[in-house]
Amino acid sequence: MNSNWHEEAYYTIRTYEIDSKKQATLPALVKLMHESAMQHVIKLGVSVWDLEPHHISWVLMRQQLSVHRLPRLGEQIKIETYPSGYERLFTYRDYKVYDAAGELIAHSSSTWVLMDTVQRSLARFPGFILEMLQLAPAPELCLPRPAGQLPKMEKTDHSLDFVVRWHDLDYNDHLNNMYYLQWMLEALPDELLNHGRLRAFDIQYRAEAQWKDQVRAEVQHLPNGRMLHRLVRPDDGKELALALSEWE
Template sequence: MAFIQTDTFTLRGYECDASGRMSLPALMNLMQESANRNAIDYGIGIADLGQKGFGWMLMRFCLRMHQYPRYGDTIQLMTYPTTVEKYFIHRDFRVLAEDGTLLADAGSIWLVFSIEKRSMVPLPDFIRQLSPPTNVDPLPTLPLKPDFQIVPFIPSETRPVEVGWLSIDQNQHVNNVAYVQWLIESINTDTLQTREIAEIDLVYRTESHWHDWLDVQTATETADMLLHRIVQTESGKEVILARSQWREN
């Protein structure tokens, strides 16, 4: 059986930024909640995997903001799997206004890891056998290795971050949304006050844990594009790579 998750949310004050727009971390948290509700219907929720010694890990995420909802607005969030492969499952998200206007959409790629070995494993059969909806129009498939991975990266700013307790999820590693908040917080003041993110494209490379020290790095690619890296301070190992596109408010 195929399932499409549809949730309705009215934006609360703590989900919005200083300008009254919904913040990207708040939106991503709601997306993650809806995704898990959808996964539960399929029998592959966080708890379902945990009982079998597995966990979900996000590998790719690309979010496009067409129009930001604001405080008090009611939005409809839809999510569903689109493709199931040997190692990856693809999931789309769509965010609609009350009048049906498309506010945002996102594509994502997820993998399963062994909790004991902390390493990726092929998707178990009970996941590979699920049936994605057929009455949807999937977003373009995200490349596993986007081109910004090989763009020369010369950081203009580096900020250290220590992983705190509230950044850790049930899989005992940093929640994927925490990284996005750190990336945004590292942007210069003028950009944050006069511009907004039109698109953010993320590659999650490895996990990090409580009390780890990370370096959040930013580089300018073009007038409208920033590149981001989060690396482990001690080893220099890449944790996340990203590109953000900005536009005037």
């Protein structure tokens, strides 16, 4: 794989990234994945700041995560990330997380689009990005792309309400995608949060949440250790995100 196309970043798990079991939380680990990707697109010259003059920006649409184990406090990890192809309006990026012994402990595939920052709608890839995407590795060298439909939520077993604060916003001036994931997890029952082992998380982002929006996180129990999650804006009933998690 072309070395410029492939980013490696090293991190040590810090005290503010762990839970009571002294292991990194899933939101903390995903933040490090996204930080690695941000540093990579800066090097490639296609970061959100490079795209700002073109009035476009990257937006995450879906992310599938598989977790073999979460790293512990003080543990050093390596994150590899690279763009893994594109089709029509969608581009893909993979992440692989290794421990110090070189063992794969988590991996993720993700789907991204470009947003027109003026119209707040999907944008086509400009020529200079299409040229770059032609260099993507062959599909057989990449993780499977996010695919398939998530189940439709039929009832709510647990819920929790939030308000989007100013410090929750990102560079696109909407709710940071990390809070979607974090708020979904917050609404889970105490027993699962304290004693469950998360094995997979698949999240689809459907709509933006803005400053001061009311947001409700809803959870439905499914068979075989699965949980269905949804974020909805109660004021207009708009579904903001849907996710499926798998637990042991």
